[in-house]
Amino acid sequence: MAIRNPAASDWMLLPPGEQQLETGWVGYRHVTGMVHWHYAAADENRLSAALVLPTPVEDDSGITHALEHMVLRGSSRYTDPETFLNLRAELALLEFNATTQKESTRFHLSGYDPTSALRGLGFMTDCVFQPLLLEEDFAQEVVDEKGENGALYRELTAYMKLAAFREATALAMQSTPRAPLYGGMPETVKQLDITALRRYHHRYYRPQHALLLTAGTWPMVALWHQVSKTLKDVGGVGLTTPPAGSLFAASKAPAMRLVTLPYAPQWAAALHPTLSAPRCQQQLRQLGATLLPLSSDFQPTPQLHFSLADDADTETLTRFVEDSARRMPSRRVSWQSRYQALKTGQDMARRWGDGLQRLYHGFAQTPFAPPFLAADKDDPLLTAKEREGGQGEWCPSCPPLTRLAILVRLSARDTTTREAIERWLVLCQQRTLRWAWMQGKPVIGGLGEWQSANIRLLGYTVDVPEDEAAALRHFWHHQLGADEVSAVDGEWEHAAHGISLSVRGSIPVFRAGTIMVSHKDDADAMHVTLSFPHTIDAGDIAVFGQAVMATSMMKKRRLGGRCYSLTVALDLLSYELTFESVADSDPAVTFIALLHAIESLTEPLTQSELETRCQGGLGLVSARYNKHCARFLKALLALAGQSPAVDFSQVTPASLSELACHVLKALKHPTLH
Incomplete structure (x- = not known):
């Protein structure tokens, strides 16, 4: 029998038959049906949280990707579309973002500050279950009527310029069964509309389908109250029929003769490095076969894909690969399969941070993880070699x-x-x-x-x-x-x-002098790097970076749909602050917006504004030096005479205003590339 929590009566402890306490995870259920799993055995102060929804997709429309973008534009409690960008510039978090996977959409965060974490989680929960989904936002966030701009459209056009992405799409489109291009393509997102997004949201973004995963020393009652503010106004009934409309498919890729050999993912991961060796590559060329990448975003499960010449014989290729597998020592099979698992975990940690990698890995090991989150724990030496690889998400068993x-x-x-x-x-x-x-x-x-x-x-x-x-x-x-x-x-x-x-003789000597600027515009990106003398405190630099990103000029540039993203990064090793735009329709206009943003900071901020920017500056430093490989980065900085422990107590409205004036002066004489 479920037990209600006296401090949060709408949350119930799952009955013993549904618990797996020996794994360290404790389960709770909200009255709406939403399940919360908390890793109670976490031995760190870092707070991690992920709100995960199953979002199946069978076409190339990119509807799940578009919906991920749209829900963060505002909700019933957070009506301003700038809120997400404001929070990214204000909260002291290591990660605060969302991602679309093949079978799920994840809204996650991590950090050490409970106040920032609770604010971020409250915003994400409200946006997920009660988004505004306005038609005017659709034109700016997804694609406009002319099909020329929109943040998602700009993102996809940038991806299409990458050879690896084009190769992955061609492989997915010609595989059997065909893998949907779930993130969308530039030509397919134009066929979406706000009605399709609303129908999809009403069916799948339901509390009874959602999982809330947390780890760390969360204030649990405060967490539940934050989430309950949204759930109390959300209904529990979704659509019983699929969204209306036909399936959208991208234009066909150039024809190629493709074969996928039916090997289990562990064996595919073990065989791929062997088949990539020069001797095997030479033999494959003689057979008229070309080994393709092991996996991609569209096909995350490791598989052996080959493109074949017209006169290539599939049976001969199959015998060659089988012979290669038979001759591999068991130690090498185990080594290469496990190496691929470690590489996948490393990529996840580099992208989302160590805290979220541990959260997802830990939950993936439990028996109650859904298929799209469960880890593949099979040992290649105990697994049948010939087995069809799955077409869904793939999570190998990779420890922290x-x-x-x-x-x-x-x-x-x-x-x-x-x-x-x-x-x-x-x-x-x-x-x-x-x-x-x-x-x-x-x-x-x-x-x-x-x-x-x-x-x-x-x-x-x-x-x-x-x-x-x-x-x-x-x-x-x-x-x-x-x-x-x-x-x-x-x-x-x-x-x-x-x-x-x-x-001996390598004592760091810090640079004095003035601020130096490097400005470079590509066809679709702006790059501005500010190199500071060490006489300027790192706290002032970090706060300045977040203050620039919080200005209305920078937010309007991003929210207007003319670029995919605007970012700021601080490197304490080189003592540089970098502003960049990605998939930008006009980098020169973005640079002008940056100049106006910096010029606005020459007027001193109020004390409350400064405190908010200092919190954001702490988040900027933490996201760079505590998110991934913190101990290594701390040692690296220490050798260079630096430290990630930045002092913000000396930052004042006057010092920030003075720094903005110096930066503007330096921007008049940039080093052009």
């Missing part, structure tokens, strides 16, 4: 990852030491991969280089499951040491992130 690194700081002009360090880092990479192979546990690594003022940072980074990090750190600390680069005079440090080496 952490990044370890070997970092070296040296003078930017010291080429001799640099060559020695580079050779040593390659040796470290080889030894690490050999160790990982002997352990039978793949890792994802790579060499990197970063520049900051007068110093250069070289490093070898490794993303590894958290429960395996201690073993790799132990290996590094006992097998790699100063004696291997004994000719290098420097200071070694073994730390939680790995190893750091500061070469």
